[in-house]
Amino acid sequence: MKTLPFTKMHGLGNNFMVLDGVRQPIQLNPEQLRLWGDWRLGVGFDQLLLVEPADHPDNDFKYRIFNCDGSEVEQCGNGARCFARYVYDHGLTEKRALRVETARGLIRPQLEADGMVTVDMGVPVFAPANLPFVADAESLTYPLALADGQTVQVSIVSMGNPHAVQRVDDVDTAPVSVQGPQIEQHPRFPQKVNAGFLQVVDRQHIRLRVYERAAGETLACGTGACAAVVAGIRQGWLDAAVTVQTRGGELRIRWEGPGQPVWMTGPTVTVFEGQLSLD
Numbered sequence: 001m002k003t004l005p006f007t008k009m010h011g012l013g014n015n016f017m018v019l020d021g022v023r024q025p026i027q028l029n030p031e032q033l034r035l036w037g038d039w040r041l042g043v044g045f046d047q048l049l050l051v052e053p054a055d056h057p058d059n060d061f062k063y064r065i066f067n068c069d070g071s072e073v074e075q076c077g078n079g080a081r082c083f084a085r086y087v088y089d090h091g092l093t094e095k096r097a098l099r100v101e102t103a104r105g106l107i108r109p110q111l112e113a114d115g116m117v118t119v120d121m122g123v124p125v126f127a128p129a130n131l132p133f134v135a136d137a138e139s140l141t142y143p144l145a146l147a148d149g150q151t152v153q154v155s156i157v158s159m160g161n162p163h164a165v166q167r168v169d170d171v172d173t174a175p176v177s178v179q180g181p182q183i184e185q186h187p188r189f190p191q192k193v194n195a196g197f198l199q200v201v202d203r204q205h206i207r208l209r210v211y212e213r214a215a216g217e218t219l220a221c222g223t224g225a226c227a228a229v230v231a232g233i234r235q236g237w238l239d240a241a242v243t244v245q246t247r248g249g250e251l252r253i254r255w256e257g258p259g260q261p262v263w264m265t266g267p268t269v270t271v272f273e274g275q276l277s278l279d
C-alpha cells in the first residue's frame with residue numbers, strides 16, 4: 001500500500017495537517033486536499049501546511065499553505081508557529097531562528113526557551129489594491145454594505161493575506177455566522193477576505209473571533225489577531241503590545257507602528273503522527 005506520512009498539529013485549536021516536502025517531493029491537487037481536509041472522510045484540518053526547500057540559498061525553507069477547500073493562500077500565522085516547531089522536531093533543521101519564504105515574502109519564526117514560538121509576520125499593508133479591496137481612496141475605515149441590508153464599518157489590513165476587521169461590543173453575541181460569510185464573499189473583495197470581529201477589553205487586551213476565508217470560523221486565526229491589533233492601534237484604541245483572547249486561547253501581538261513588522265507569540269501542539277493511504 002502506498003502511504004504518505006503526515007503530522008497533525010494545532011495552534012490554539014486552529015488545526016493543521018503538516019507534510020514534509022523536503023525529504024520527498026509532494027504534488028497536491030485541490031480534490032485531494034478537500035478530501036483530506038474533511039474530518040468525516042479524511043484527516044480533517046483548517047489548513048494544510050507544506051514544508052518545501054527554500055528557493056533562495058539565504059533562506060531555510062519555503063512554506064506553502066492550503067485552505068480546507070483546496071485553495072492555496074498567502075499566509076497563516078498559527079501555521080507559521082507550527083511550521084517552525086515541525087521542522088525542528090522532525091530534524092529538518094537544528095536552527096531555532098528561521099528565515100521562511102511564503103507566497104508574500106519572508107517570515108521569521110523563532111523557537112523560545114519556554115516552548116512558545118515568536119514570529120516576525122512582516123509589515124502590514126493597508127493599500128486597497130494590495131488586499132485587493134475595491135475603494136476610491138485609502139482610508140482608516142470603510143463602510144461596507146452587506147447583502148442583508150446592514151452596513152458595517154471595517155478596517156482593511158493585509159498580513160500577506162486579506163483581513164476586514166470590525167469592532168463589536170461583545171464577541172460572544174457578535175453576528176459572526178451571519179455576517180462572516182457575507183463579508184468573506186463581498187464583491188468589494190475580489191479574492192475574498194477573512195472577517196474579524198474585535199472586542200476591546202482595555203488598551204492591552206482584546207477578544208477576537210474570525211470567520212476565515214474558505215474555512216469558516218476557526219478557534220483562532222494568527223494573521224487575524226495581527227490584523228485586529230494593527231487596526232485597533234491605528235484607530236487609537238490599543239497600546240503597542242496586546243494580548244488577544246481567542247476561543248482557542250491567547251496570543252501576544254506587538255506592533256510599533258507604520259513600516260514596522262508585527263510580532264506574534266503563541267503556543268503549538270503536536271497532536272499525532274499518521275500515515276495517509278494513497279491507494
Ligand SMILES: N[C@@H](CCC[C@H](N)C(=O)O)C(=O)O
Binds near residue numbers: 073075214
Ligand atoms: N488560520 C490562519 C489563516 C489561514 C488562511 C486564511 N483562511 C486565508 O484564506 O487567508 C492564521 O492563523 O493566520
